[in-house]
Amino acid sequence: MAYSLPLSISLKAQGWKVKIRDRERVEPPHVTIIRGTQAWRWSLRQRHFLDATPSPRQVPSELLQLISENYDLLVQHWDAKYPENKVNNSESEA
Amino acid sequence: MRTFVVSEHTSFQISDQAQSKTTILRPHNAIDSLLHQVSDAIWISNDFDFLLSALRKQPRPILERQTHLRKNTVLFLRGELASSKRAPLESLFKMLIVAPEASTLSLDEAVEVFNAQNAANLIVSGTLNFRSQTLALLRGNLEKLVVPLSAFKISGDGVAPRFDQFQITDSGQTLSFGNYEASVESLLYEFDANYRRQINVEKSKTDKRLGACLRRLRLQKGFKQSDFPDVDEREIGRIERGEVKTPRLRTLQKIAAALGINPEDIQTY
Known part of the structure; x- marks a missing residue:
């Protein structure tokens, strides 16, 4: 089952979601922040946004704080879904 | 494209989502004049019977003089439509898309997507x-x-x-x-190769070296480095790490064949 990070009532009411789905772009490991027709990929390795558009500034700091607080849990869910490309794998395999 | 929603939430309503707010248009001449005036539009409805009755209520029966209405208009109909009922709509709209409700976005979401x-x-x-x-x-x-x-x-x-x-x-x-x-x-x-090209333009900050591209592609396809029958896994590792900057064409062809793509497409990933 896709993992959805539980959010505060206000963030949910604004339509925000944070997901790790069962089929994602595998590399690099990330969570997807979704609101309406827009999505932001946030890297679990580098802990920053992967794409310049849409603007990361549109994502509320409260949401980013929540992601940081639940970082280990998100890594755990990514690693379970994508064991062949875990967050803490080295960039290149031997 | 402008988007018009024909809905039965009111007795007769057309919502024009091209405006910043939803506009309820006058019931008389609304569909008729819009079909004449707007050449690029998507019309959305979730009720064929309601749509057809709305068309038939027009002051002049537009279903009877339909040939010149077929501009770049699209009708997106959520629900079922018997093949016998397609003809009047196919003659009015250039493109008719009928999508089952269960595997289609809601009316509101469809409007949002068409306008995104x-x-x-x-x-x-x-x-x-x-x-x-x-x-x-x-x-x-x-x-x-x-x-x-x-x-x-x-x-x-x-x-x-x-x-x-x-x-x-x-x-x-x-x-x-x-x-x-x-x-x-x-x-x-x-x-979608076009989509990859589009994001490649945007991702100038990310690594576009052949090795990094191959690694992203291999992982996306669910391959291990040892899953290439004709190429040694150590060679795959060397290419991905950038130790081999320009692999032999034959090697790339073998890798691409195993992944089911063209060799020149590796670097689009």
């Missing part, structure tokens, strides 16, 4: 074909994307797609198959 700047990257409806083992997806720009059902592999934690429970969620960004969810973006990335 990234409409091409969002899915409005989908049709499963078990005979060909494919899923045909309709994008917000009205183009199709066909993906094999084999693309939806069981996830690492054992969640399998239930194709009989197919739905489109997250305003066209996610395909749900029961508990299994697939990102539309991952499908575009894998099955």
